[in-house]
Amino acid sequence: MSLVVRARRVVLPDGERAAAVHVADGRIAAVTDFGDVPSGAVTLADDEVLLPGLVDSHVHVNEPGRTDWEGFASATRAAIAGGVTTIVDMPLNSVPATTTVESLHVKRRAAEGQVSADVAFWGGAVPGNLDQLRPLHEAGVVGFKCFLLDSGVPEFPPLDDAGLRAAMTELTAFDGLLIAHAEDAEVIAAAPPPRGRSYAGFLASRPEAAEESAIEALIAAARHTGTRTHVVHLADADALPILRAARAEGVRITVETCPHYLTFAAEDVPDGATPFKCCPPIREVWHREALWAALADDDRPLIDMVVSDHSPCTPELKRLDAGDFGEAWGGIASLQLALPVVWSGARARGIGLDRVVRWMAEAPARLAGLPAKGAIAVGRDADLVAFAPEERWRVGRLEHRHAVTPYADRELHGVVRRTWLRGQLAEGAPIGRLLSRADVPQ
Structure with a gap:
């Protein structure tokens, strides 16, 4: 065995217990009793819990083309620092967007030799690239992202x-996965445009009805085609009954939400505080609590996972000088912070780390078709995190390229003390790999 890590608390697929995790050739070879270890085993401190490395399936790395916003080196360092051992890169905000096989090759070449975490890739579904969907699937993308309204960048138009x-x-022909940004362009066009420093004005410009209408259209299309479908970054709790009904009738649809929708509330966002701008927007407190309830439902959890939607930009594009919500780029930087942010909220609601692992490791790995990831189990990659759940800290310096985040100076519970990637201690060096879907020959 090349590594053995043991802890009094290990989060396993069947629950939490004391255990020792044995690693050989980068994979988990055995999970044994705490005392069943050779000399030289790594023993975690009494206040640490051993978690599987998290999988963040919603990350905008932006390289190539907008590397001044983020990049593979900085994004994956931030991921490792936050206990995220695998990210899945979104197909837009990079130039070129990942909408052809050649653009996928361009992106993989840009990432090669830079990544501290493992990286997989989404493809894009845009007007005019129908003939590229199967080739991109065969080239290893984990699925396809589309927008149902203007994406904010011209190289990634909506469907x-x-x-x-x-x-x-087309995707149904090879059981491909579609993930969708679901807001209705017509509903938003009829709403008052955002102007100036008022957060209430920005919120009114992206009404709840825009999410509901787009999700209804997405469900109708999924019902008609039978396509595996996923709703990204759900913010509107009024859409939950729509989704529940669709699932009850057998529509193949899954749902994610994000740390910012589980943490902040519109009532608390100061005017001019453009680091909070994202689309869909952070909504009122009752939406936040309803999203938590949908995650934590023991019988029928309706929201499957929590992922960051890390979407950074330069400070200038956030219009920090003017605080204008109409002009600022919409996106929240949170990749490094997702685990402590979600754990802080879960802890305050009496929800255990086993649930957090289910939402942030197991479910995203399953969505992305990465069966070697997401759990501490024999045969899986030895991606491990030593996490101190009760240690408190205040958000300061981060590994993201830019420090702009609404979490700045926020006190959180939970510190990542060590991370292992395939059994190797990960400390920011470029030891990550570029991944393809599990059924694509490596």
Whole structure:
């Protein structure tokens, strides 16, 4: 065995217990009793819990083309510092967008030799690239992202309803996965435009009805085509009954939400505080609590996972000088902070670390088709995290390229003390690998 790590608390697929995790050739070879270890085993401190490395399936790395916003080196260092051992890179905000096989090769070449965590890739579904979906799937992307309204960048236009159904029909032919930014462009066009420093004005410009209408259209298309479908970054709790009904009738649809929707509330966002701007927006406190309830439902959890939607930009694009919500880029930087942020909220609600692991490791790995990730189990990659759940700290310096985040100076519970990637201690060196879907030959 190349490594043995033991702890009084280890979060395993069947619950939490004292255990020793034995690693050989980068994989978990055995999980034994705490005392069943050779000399030289690593023993975690009494206040530490051993978790599987998290999987963040919603990260905008932005390289190449907008590397001044983020980049593979800085993003994956931040991931490792936050206990995230695998990220899945979104197909947009980079130039070129990942909408052709050649653009996937460009992105992989840009990432090569830079990554501290493992990285997989989403493809994009946009007007005019229907003939690229199967080749991208065969090249190893884990699924396809689309927008149902303007994405904010010209190289990644949205799909109309006909384009959506055509893409979904093509994906169904090879059981591909579609993930969708679900806001309705017509509903937003009819709302008052955002202007100035008022957060209430920005919130009114992206009403709840925009999410509900788009999710209804997405469900209708999924029902018609049978496509595996996933709703990204749900903020609107009024959409939950719509999703519940769709699942009850057998529509293949899953749902994620994000740390910022589980932490902040519109009532508390100061005017001019553009680091809080994201789309869909942070909504009122009752939405936040309803999202928590949908995650924590023992019988029928409706929200499957929590992922960061890390979407950074330069400080200038956040318009920190003017605090104008209409002009600022919409996106929240949180990759390094996702685990302590979600754990802080879960802890305050009496929810255990086993649930957090389910939401932030197991479910995203399953969504992305990465069966070697997401759990401490024999045969899985030995991606491990030593986490001190009761240690308190205040958000300061981060590994992200830019420090702009609404979590700045916030006190959180939970510190990542050590991270192992495939059994190797990960300290920011570029030891990560570029991944493909599990059924693609390596």
